[in-house]
Amino acid sequence: MRILLSDENAQVAFGTQLGNILAGRGLVFLEGELGAGKTTLTRGVLRAYGHQGAVKSPTYTLVEPYVLPRAEGGEWHINHFDLYRLADPEELEFIGGRDLLADDSLALIEWPSCGQGFLPTPDLRITLFVADEGREAELTALTPRGEGWLATLAERRTSQA
Numbered sequence: 001m002r003i004l005l006s007d008e009n010a011q012v013a014f015g016t017q018l019g020n021i022l023a024g025r026g027l028v029f030l031e032g033e034l035g036a037g038k039t040t041l042t043r044g045v046l047r048a049y050g051h052q053g054a055v056k057s058p059t060y061t062l063v064e065p066y067v068l069p070r071a072e073g074g075e076w077h078i079n080h081f082d083l084y085r086l087a088d089p090e091e092l093e094f095i096g097g098r099d100l101l102a103d104d105s106l107a108l109i110e111w112p113s114c115g116q117g118f119l120p121t122p123d124l125r126i127t128l129f130v131a132d133e134g135r136e137a138e139l140t141a142l143t144p145r146g147e148g149w150l151a152t153l154a155e156r157r158t159s160q161a
Contacts (some may be wrong), residue, residue: 001150003157006134011037014137015044016077021152022106024049024076026145027120029112032128034131037135041128042080048075057082057110062095077105083114092118124149 005011019032022028022045030038043055049068059082066078086092091117101107101120112119121124123146127138142145 001050001139001154003137004134005037005137005138006132008034008037008040011135012044012047013042013088015041016047016069017044017156018149018153019045019048020034021149021156022048024078024106026123027101027107028109029119029122029125030108030110031125032129032142033130034081036130038128039128041137042108042110044081045106046078049078055080055096059084062086063098063100064092079107080107081107081109081115083109083111086114090114102123103118 002129003014005014018041024117030041041054041135046055046066046068049066051066051068052155056064058080062081062083062085062118064080066076066080068078069104070076081100097118109115109119109122112122123141123143125140125142127140129136129138139153141150
């Protein structure tokens, strides 16, 4: 599935729509060149869970955890990874990567190729491309969960058109 995002606001809005579909669980790889908008998309996803603060790329810390209250009680656990500066995928083991990728949380991972060999297969891969003044997002489902997300996304986008 390919989606044209005309500007930053459209990218954040799409991230919010996507975040609502993800339901706080799963593994999403975010790919694209520097400046393609991976962190901007993440900001939109986090908005779906009530985060209104700044969202910065955790380039030096590797992961930024977000614990956000659920309206119905409990908490959302969302982990935003940026593996751009990862020297060795084994470093993920030392920072508790397996726990941070638990099935009861949502993991958004920028530069997943740097964690190859450690990271499991994602539910969804989103590749962002610069397109004029906006971006184009290519979404690929790699698990049944991801296929369900894309089906729901396609359904919602059709009903909004």
